[in-house]
Amino acid sequence: MPENTANSSRPERVTLFASCMVDQLAPTVGESTVDVLEHLGITVDFLDDQTCCGQPAFNSGFRSESLPVATRFIELFEQVTGPIVVPSGSCAAMVRNFYADLFRGDEKMTIRARRLGERLYELSEFITRFFGTDAIKGTLADTATYHKCCHLLREIGVDEEPMKILSNVEGLQMTPLERADVCCGFGGAFSVKMPDISSAILDEKLDNIETNGSNMVIAADIGCVYQMQGGLRRRGSAVQVVHIAEVLAQSIRNSSVLGKS
Amino acid sequence: MTSRAKFIANVTSSLGRTEVITPSSDDSTAAFDDAATARANAGRVMADTAARSVELTDTMAEAASTIGWKVHRVANPEDAADIVANICVQKGATSVLRSAHDILDEINVDAAVTSTGANLRVTEHSGDNNETKVNESKSAAFAADIGITGVDYAIAETGTVVLHPRSGLSRLVSLAPPTHIAVLRPGEILDSLDDLFAMERSDHMSGNLAGSMNLISGPSKTADIEGTTVTGIHGPLEVHLIILETD
Amino acid sequence: MKPLTSDFRAKAAETMVDEQVLQSLEHVYTGFFKGRLEAAGNTDNWEDLREKGKAIKDHTIAHLDYYLGQLADNVEKNGGSVFFAADAAEARKYVLDLAHARDIKTVIKSKSMVSEEMALAQALIDEGIEAVETDLGEYIIQLSGETPYHLIAPAVHKSRKEVAELLDDSYVDGNPVPDATELTMMAREKLRSVFERADMSVTGVNFAVAESGSIALVTNEGNGRMSTTVPRVHVAVMGMEKIVPSIQDLSTMLRILIRSATGQRISSYVTLVNGARKSDEEEGPEEFHLVILDNGRQKLLADEQMRESLNCIRCGACLNACPVYRKVGGHAYGWVYPGPIGAIVTPVLTGLKDASNLPAASSLCGACHDACPVKINIPRMLLELRYRTAEGKTDKQERTSSMRERTVWKAWRIGMMGRKRFDVGSRLSRLFLRPLAENGWLKKAPPPISGWTSTRDFPLISSSSLRSRLNKRSKKTKS
Numbered sequence: 001m002p003e004n005t006a007n008s009s010r011p012e013r014v015t016l017f018a019s020c021m022v023d024q025l026a027p028t029v030g031e032s033t034v035d036v037l038e039h040l041g042i043t044v045d046f047l048d049d050q051t052c053c054g055q056p057a058f059n060s061g062f063r064s065e066s067l068p069v070a071t072r073f074i075e076l077f078e079q080v081t082g083p084i085v086v087p088s089g090s091c092a093a094m095v096r097n098f099y100a101d102l103f104r105g106d107e108k109m110t111i112r113a114r115r116l117g118e119r120l121y122e123l124s125e126f127i128t129r130f131f132g133t134d135a136i137k138g139t140l141a142d143t144a145t146y147h148k149c150c151h152l153l154r155e156i157g158v159d160e161e162p163m164k165i166l167s168n169v170e171g172l173q174m175t176p177l178e179r180a181d182v183c184c185g186f187g188g189a190f191s192v193k194m195p196d197i198s199s200a201i202l203d204e205k206l207d208n209i210e211t212n213g214s215n216m217v218i219a220a221d222i223g224c225v226y227q228m229q230g231g232l233r234r235r236g237s238a239v240q241v242v243h244i245a246e247v248l249a250q251s252i253r254n255s256s257v258l259g260k261s
Numbered sequence: 262m263t264s265r266a267k268f269i270a271n272v273t274s275s276l277g278r279t280e281v282i283t284p285s286s287d288d289s290t291a292a293f294d295d296a297a298t299a300r301a302n303a304g305r306v307m308a309d310t311a312a313r314s315v316e317l318t319d320t321m322a323e324a325a326s327t328i329g330w331k332v333h334r335v336a337n338p339e340d341a342a343d344i345v346a347n348i349c350v351q352k353g354a355t356s357v358l359r360s361a362h363d364i365l366d367e368i369n370v371d372a373a374v375t376s377t378g379a380n381l382r383v384t385e386h387s388g389d390n391n392e393t394k395v396n397e398s399k400s401a402a403f404a405a406d407i408g409i410t411g412v413d414y415a416i417a418e419t420g421t422v423v424l425h426p427r428s429g430l431s432r433l434v435s436l437a438p439p440t441h442i443a444v445l446r447p448g449e450i451l452d453s454l455d456d457l458f459a460m461e462r463s464d465h466m467s468g469n470l471a472g473s474m475n476l477i478s479g480p481s482k483t484a485d486i487e488g489t490t491v492t493g494i495h496g497p498l499e500v501h502l503i504i505l506e507t508d
Numbered sequence: 509m510k511p512l513t514s515d516f517r518a519k520a521a522e523t524m525v526d527e528q529v530l531q532s533l534e535h536v537y538t539g540f541f542k543g544r545l546e547a548a549g550n551t552d553n554w555e556d557l558r559e560k561g562k563a564i565k566d567h568t569i570a571h572l573d574y575y576l577g578q579l580a581d582n583v584e585k586n587g588g589s590v591f592f593a594a595d596a597a598e599a600r601k602y603v604l605d606l607a608h609a610r611d612i613k614t615v616i617k618s619k620s621m622v623s624e625e626m627a628l629a630q631a632l633i634d635e636g637i638e639a640v641e642t643d644l645g646e647y648i649i650q651l652s653g654e655t656p657y658h659l660i661a662p663a664v665h666k667s668r669k670e671v672a673e674l675l676d677d678s679y680v681d682g683n684p685v686p687d688a689t690e691l692t693m694m695a696r697e698k699l700r701s702v703f704e705r706a707d708m709s710v711t712g713v714n715f716a717v718a719e720s721g722s723i724a725l726v727t728n729e730g731n732g733r734m735s736t737t738v739p740r741v742h743v744a745v746m747g748m749e750k751i752v753p754s755i756q757d758l759s760t761m762l763r764i765l766i767r768s769a770t771g772q773r774i775s776s777y778v779t780l781v782n783g784a785r786k787s788d789e790e791e792g793p794e795e796f797h798l799v800i801l802d803n804g805r806q807k808l809l810a811d812e813q814m815r816e817s818l819n820c821i822r823c824g825a826c827l828n829a830c831p832v833y834r835k836v837g838g839h840a841y842g843w844v845y846p847g848p849i850g851a852i853v854t855p856v857l858t859g860l861k862d863a864s865n866l867p868a869a870s871s872l873c874g875a876c877h878d879a880c881p882v883k884i885n886i887p888r889m890l891l892e893l894r895y896r897t898a899e900g901k902t903d904k905q906e907r908t909s910s911m912r913e914r915t916v917w918k919a920w921r922i923g924m925m926g927r928k929r930f931d932v933g934s935r936l937s938r939l940f941l942r943p944l945a946e947n948g949w950l951k952k953a954p955p956p957i958s959g960w961t962s963t964r965d966f967p968l969i970s971s972s973s974l975r976s977r978l979n980k981r982s983k984k985t986k987s
Contacts, residue, residue, distance in 0.1 A: 020924070023974045024934040025967055030974035031981075046978050051924045057917050059872060059891065061898030061909070065921040072925060101888065154874035183831045187871025194517075194869055195959035200524045200835040201871065202964070230964030233949060265580060268592035268802060272573040272748070275810035284571040284753075289563035291756035292719055328773070384790070398790045399738060403704055419774040428788035432737040436730055454759040454774075461780075462756040465720050470755075472786035473736070476778035481730040484770075485645035485661060487668050488535035489688040494644055494696050495703070496730025496776065 010130050013043040017077065017086040017120070020052035021222045029222055032249035033087045033123055039252050040131055044085075049076055055094040058102055059188045070094075070102055074112050077120075084120045087245045088221050089152025090188075092122040097155050122152060123245055124162040124220055133164035138251025139258060141171035144216040145209065148181045149224045162220055162244055169251045177217075178208045184219075186227035202231045209239060217241045296466040303463035306456040314447040317417045318504060321450045324420030329479035329492065330502040341503050342373035345409065345442060348501060349377040352440055354406035357381045361429030362411025364444050364505065370409060379406070384431035402433035408497070410435050412445040414460065418453040421478040422502070425471035435477060441497040443477070446505050509627050509655060513842035513854060513863035520836035520869070529665045533834045536664060541828040543771020544879065551767065561764045561882045564757050565819035568749075572809065572818075575718040575751045576800065582721025586783030588796035595803050596626040602799055603628060603710065603743055607637055610741050610795075612708040618725065618735040619643040620712030621822060622745045622801055624656060624844045628710060640702045642731035644695050648674055657838035658846065659824035660769050665837060699731070709735035709793070713746035714765065714821070716798070717755045721782060723798065724758060726766060728776040736781050742793035744781075748800050749809075749818040755780075761821065764881035769823040804857035813892045817853050819882045826876035826886060832869050841866060848876035852889040860896060864908040867893035916956055931973050938969040 014037060018030045034044045054070035057063070073095075077084055086092050099113035127135060146166060152158045166174050185191065185201030192198075205228065209217055215238075219225050222243055229241035273281055286293035294302070310317065318334075326332045335341045345368070349357065357374045359365055361383055374381045382401055402408070410430065414423040422443045426432040435441050451457055457476075464470045481496030492498055512519075523529055548554045568575055580590040593599035603626075607615065615632050617623060617639060629650060632639035641650040645662035649655065651674040656662035663671070672679040672686055675694050679686070686694075711732060715724040723744050725732040736742055752761055758780075766775050785792025808814050827833045827847030838846035842863070843854045851870065855863035867890045876886045898914075900907025923933045944950050949965040952958070960966050 018974045020930075024930070024969055027970050027972065027974035027977050031977055034978065034981075046975065048975055048979075049927045050975075051927060051930045054924075057920060059894070060913075060917065061891070061894030061896070062914070062917040063895050064899055065917045069921055069924045098891075101891070150871070150873040150875075154878055181875075183871050183873035183875065185831065185871055187873070190868070190871050192957050192959040195962050196521060196524060197832055197835055197869060198871070199963035201831045204831070204834075226967055227964065230949075230960070230966055233965040234963060264592045264594070264598075265590070268594065268748075268800070269573050269576055271802070271806050272576060272809065275806045276570070276573060277810075278573075281573045281577065282571075284567065284574055287563075287567060289560070289567040290753040292753035294754075294756070324773075395791055399704070402791075403700070421774060426789060426792070427786070428790075431789070431791055432733070433791055436733050436737065454762060455756075458756045458759040462754065465755055470720055470722075470782060472782055472789065473792070474780040475733060476774070476780075477776070478774045478778075479776050481776055482728050483644045483692060484539070484728075485643075485648065485663050486666075486671050486688040486691055487532070488539050488661075488664070491689050491692040494692055494729045494731075495642065495699065495734055 011042060011083050013045065014083045014085045015045045015047060015077065015080045017050060017084050017091065019086055019088040019091045019222070022087060023050070025226070026222050026243065029087055029243045029245050032243070032245040033085070035249040035252065036123070036127070036136065036245055037085065040127070040135060045080060047076055047080065053091045053094045054102070055091060055098070056188055058094065058098060063102060066102060070099060071109065074109070074116055077116055078112065082119065083126065085123055085126050086120065087123045087243065089122045089149050089156050089158065090221055090223065092120060092125070093151040093155035095120050122156055122158065122220065124165060125156060125158050127165060128158075128161040133161055134168050136165060136248055136252065137168055137170070137255065138248060139170045139254040140247065140251040142216055143173045143175070143214040144218050144247070145175055145177040145212045145214040146180060147177055147184060147205070147217055147219040147224060147228065149219055149221040150183050152220050153181060162218070166218060166244070166247065169247070172251070175212060175214060177212050179204070184224045184227050186223045188223065191227060199231070202227060206231050206235065210237065215239060218244050218247050220244045291462065294462070299459070299463040299466040302459040306451060306459050310451055310456070311448065313452070314450065317450045317452060318447040318506065320417040321415055321420065322504060324417060325502050326420070328420045329482070330420060330500050333501065333503045334506060335503060336506055338368040338505065338507070341368040341444060341505050342370060344501070344503055345370055346373040346377050348440065348442060349374055349379050349407060352406055354379045356405045357407045357409065358384060358402055358405040358434050358438060359409040360384055360411060360431070360434050362444070364411040364446060365409060368444060368505065383429070384434050385429050398431060399433065402431065402437040405438040407440045407442060408434040408436075408438040409442045409444070412443050412449055414457055415445050415450045416454060416457055416476070417450050419478055421476050423457060424475045424477065426473050426475070427471065432473065432475070435475065436496050439493065439497055440499045440501070442501040442503065444503045444505060509624050509844050511843045511854070511858035511862065513858060513866060515842055516840050516865040516869065519840040519842070523837035523840060524835055528667050529837055530835070532665050532667070533837060536658065536661070536828050537834055540770060540824065544768050544825055544828065547767035547771040547773060551763070557760055557764050558881055558883055560760045562819065564752060564760065565821075565882050568751050568753055569809070569815065569818050572749065572751070575753055576748060578718040579716055579721060579751055582719065583783065583796070583798050586721045586796070588721070588783040588798060591797065591799045593799055593801045593803070596801070599745065599799050599801050599803070600626045600628055600631050604631060604635055606741065606743065606797065607632065607635070607708055610708065612637055612741065614638040614640070614702065614706045615708045615710060616702060616706040616735055616739065617641050617646070618709065618711040618727070618732045619646055620710065620745055621656070621659065621844055622712060622747050623710055625801070625803055626745070640699070642699050642702070642735065644692065644729060647695060647699065651675070655839065656844070658827055659822055661824075703734045703738050706739045708741040708743065709739045710743045710745060711735045713744050713750050715758060715761055716746055716751050717758065718751050718753050720755050722755060722780050724762075725779045725781070726762065726775050726777075727779070730777060733777055733779050736779055737792055740794045741797070742784070742795065743797045743799060745799045745801060748802055748805050765821050765823050768825040768879070768881040807856050808853065811856065814852065814856055814889055816884055817849065817889060819884050820849050821882060823881055825879040825881060829875040829879035831871070831873060831875065836869065848886045852886060852893065855893055860893060860906040861908055864897040867897070927975070931975070934969050934973065938971065941968055
C-alpha cells in the first residue's frame with residue numbers, strides 16, 4: 001500500500017511505460033499520463049522501442065512466447081534509471097509480482113526483474129506515494145463513480161487512493177459504486193475465449209453502474225475501460241467510461257483555462 | 262507391505278524424501294509444547310477465568326443471546342429452579358431428561374421438574390453396557406421433551422457451552438429433546454476458544470482427554486432452503502442458558 | 509463421482525440463462541460472502557489468524573507422512589481402526605465390506621465431500637443397504653439425484669418449490685408452496701426416525717488431530733452429532749490432507765473455517781470424537797473406523813507448484829467470492845469440488861486434458877486468494893495449469909491448445925519483438941478493420957476477437973501510436 005510520502009524525495013524525471021494497449025488502442029491515455037506528470041513538475045521520457053510487458057501470453061499459458069517479450073522489456077527499461085510509471089495496474093503487477101514466476105529457474109533474470117519492479121509504479125500509486133492524493137487540484141463538473149480494477153486492487157494494493165485523488169477535483173461528484181471491487185469480467189484473453197461468461201460478469205457490473213446513475217465511470221486500466229464501455233455502448237447507454245489519467249488531465253486543462261492552476 | 266506402510270511411503274516420496282523425518286519445532290503448531298508448558302497454559306487459563314469472571318459472564322450472556330440462547334441470569338438457586346419449572350410448563354413437557362451435573366442438584370432441579378407433573382430421568386451409567394440399556398437410553402432421549410444439563414465449560418468469545426459426555430452425561434440429552442436447558446456458574450466461563458483448547462491439550466498431555474466433546478452454540482439451524490435460516494432441524498429448536506450468579 | 513468436466517461450457521451456458529438459479533447464486537454473495545467480510549471485520553486479529561492457519565497447514569503438509577503415522581497410531585490407541593485407501597474404489601469396498609460384516613441395514617451419512625468422490629451412498633443402496641443423507645442440503649440433492657452445487661450449501665440452487673416437490677409428500681403443483689420452516693420441519697421429522705434406526709454412520713472430518721487421534725466435525729444442524737452418537741458403527745472418511753498436528757491448533761482453524769464459510773463466529777455444533785464410546789458411557793458407537801483417502805492427492809502433493817492446494821480446509825469462501833462461479837454455478841465444474849478450488853484440484857485429480865476449461869474460466873481477478881482463510885494463491889495455480897494446457901511442459905498429454913491458438917501467440921510474440929513491426933502491424937490492422945467501424949467502434953470484429961463483439965463493441969486501433977504522438981509533441985526521447 002503506498003504511503004503518502006508527500007514532500008519526501010520527489011522524483012523530477014520518470015520514464016513512461018505506456019503498455020501495449022494504451023500505445024496502440026488508446027494513445028490519448030498515454031498523452032494524458034504525460035500531461036498529469038508534467039503538471040506535477042516531472043520531466044517524462046519515452047523509450048521509443050517499447051512494446052509490451054508480455055502479460056497476455058503469460059496469462060494464456062504461453063510462457064515460451066511471453067519470455068522473450070518480457071526479457072526485451074527488462075533489457076529496454078534497464079537502459080534508464082529512476083522511476084518508471086505505467087497507467088495500468090495489471091502491467092505493473094506483471095512486472096512486480098508475476099515476472100518471478102515467469103522467470104522461475106533463472107536466478108539472474110529473476111533478480112533483474114525484481115530490481116526493475118522496485119522502481120516501477122502504476123500512475124495513481126505514483127501520485128499518491130510521492131505527491132499525495134491532494135496533489136492535483138483540477139476542475140471537472142460531472143457525476144462519476146470509480147471501478148476498482150482487480151490487479152491494481154489486489155496485486156498492487158491500491159484501493160481507495162484513486163477515489164481520494166478524484167475527490168479533490170472540483171465539481172466532480174464522486175459516489176461509491178456498489179460492488180466496486182467485483183471484477184468487470186475482462187481478464188485479458190478470457191474476454192474473447194469465454195465471452196459468454198465474461199459478459200455475464202460484465203452485466204452485473206453494468207447493472208450496478210446504471211443503478212449508480214453517474215454519467216461517468218472512472219477506472220485505471222484500459223482493458224477494463226473498454227470492457228465496460230463496449231458493453232454500455234451495446235446497451236445503448238450514454239454513460240462514459242474514462243481512464244483516470246484522462247479525467248485528471250482534462251481537469252488540469254479545465255483549471256488552467258479557468259486560470260486556476 | 263501393508264496398505265498403511267505403502268500409503269505413507271508414497272507420501273514420503275511425494276514429498277521428495279526417502280524416509281519419514283520427525284518435524285522440528287517451528288512457530289506454527291502447538292504440537293511441540295511439552296506437558297509442562299501445556300499445564301502452565303491451563304493454569305494461566307484457570308487464573309484468568311477466576312480473575313475476570315464478572316466481565317466474562319457479561320460477555321457470555323451477550324454472545325449467547327446473539328446466537329439464539331434464551332439467557333436467564335439469576336442470583337439464587339430458587340430462581341433457577343423456577344425458570345426450569347416455567348419452561349416445563351410452557352412446553353407442556355411430560356418427560357424430562359437430565360445429566361448428573363452437581364449444579365442441577367444445587368438448584369434442586371428434580372423437585373422443580375416433577376412439581377409440574379413431568380417425569381424426570383437422570384442419564385447415568387448403570388454399570389451395564391449391554392444393548393438393551395443402550396437402546397433404552399436412546400429411546401428415553403428421543404422421547405424426552407426437555408434435556409437439562411450443567412456445563413463443563415462455557416466460552417464467552419462465542420457464547421458456547423462445552424460438554425464432555427461421560428457417565429452421568431449422555432451425548433443425546435443435549436441433542437435429541439427439542440428443548441435444551443444448560444445451567445452454569447460464572448466460574449465455568451472461559452474467555453475464548455484458545456482457552457478451551459489449552460485446557461483440552463493439558464488434559465491430553467496428562468492422559469486425561471475426554472472421550473468426546475461437544476461445543477454447543479445456540480439452537481440447531483440450517484439455511485439450506487433458499488438461504489433462509491430456520492431454527493431447529495436435527496438438534497434442539499429452543500435452548501436456554503441459566504447463569505447462576507450467587508456471589 | 510464420475511468427472512464430467514468436459515461439459516463445463518454447456519453446463520455454464522445453461523446456468524447463465526436460468527434466472528432462478530442465478531438468483532440463488534446471488535444469495536451466496538449477499539449471504540456467505542458478506543457474512544465472512546463482517547465476521548472478519550469483527551475479529552481483531554483476522555490477518556494474524558490467516559497467517560497462523562496457513563503456517564499450520566504448510567507445516568502439516570510438509571510433514572504429512574509423519575502426521576499420518578501419528579494420527580493412525582493414536583486412533584488405534586483409542587481403540588479405533590484405520591484404513592488407508594489408495595483410491596475411491598478401495599475406500600468404498602472397505603465401507604461396504606464392513607457394512608456387510610456388521611449386518612448393517614441403515615447407514616446415515618453426515619456431510620462429506622470425500623464420500624461424494626467415492627459415490628458411497630449409491631454404492632450402499634446398490635447393495636441393498638438403506639443409505640440416507642442427513643444434512644438437509646445433501647438430503648435434498650439425494651432425493652433429486654444430483655451432485656452438490658456448493659461446498660457447504662449443496663442444494664443452494666434449488667427453489668423452495670423444487671424442495672417442496674421433493675420433501676412434501678402432499679405437495680401438488682399449483683398449491684401454495686410451504687415456507688422454509690415448514691419444509692425444514694418435514695425433513696426433521698422424516699430424518700428423526702432414520703436416526704433412531706440407523707446402525708452405521710459415515711461422516712466426514714473437518715480436522716483430524718494427529719497428536720490425540722481425534723476427529724472434529726463442524727455442523728449447524730445436529731446431524732453430525734447424531735451420526736457420531738446413535739449408530740453402533742461410526743465410519744469417518746477423510747482426505748489425507750485434513751490433519752492438524754495439535755488439539756490446540758483447532759482454536760485457530762475453527763475460527764478461520766467457520767467465519768470464512770458462513771460468517772458465523774462459531775457453528776451451532778463442534779464435535780470432537782476420540783474413537784468409539786468409552787466404557788463409562790451408555791450411548792455412542794461401539795466401533796470407530798477412520799478411512800484415509802488418497803484418490804489422487806499424492807499427485808497434488810508431489811507437484812510442487814500445486815501442493816499448496818492441499819492446504820484447503822473446504823470452507824467455500826473462494827466460491828462465494830468468485831464472479832465466475834456466481835454465473836456458471838456448481839455443476840458446471842463437473843466433479844465434487846466447484847469454484848476456484850475445484851478449478852485447480854479437479855484437473856489434477858481427474859485429468860487436465862478433459863478439465864482444461866476449468867482453469868481457463870477465470871478473469872484472474874484474485875478475489876478467491878483474498879477470501880481464502882489460509883491464503884492459498886489460487887490464481888498462481890490457475891496460471892500454472894494454463895501453462896500446462898497451452899504448452900504441455902510437464903506432460904505432453906496435457907496440452908490442449910489448438911494449432912491455431914499456438915500460431916496466434918507465436919505471431920503475437922513476433923509482433924512484440926520489435927517496435928517497427930509493432931507499429932506497422934497495428935496500422936495494418938486498423939486499415940483492415942476500419943471499414944467495419946463506426947465512430948471508432950466495431951460492432952462486429954473478425955477472429956480472434958469475434959467473441960468480444962458478440963456482446964460488446966470493440967474499439968478501433970488508433971490511427972497513430974503514442975510514440976508518434978509524443979514525437980510530434982517534441983518530447984525528448986531516447987531510443
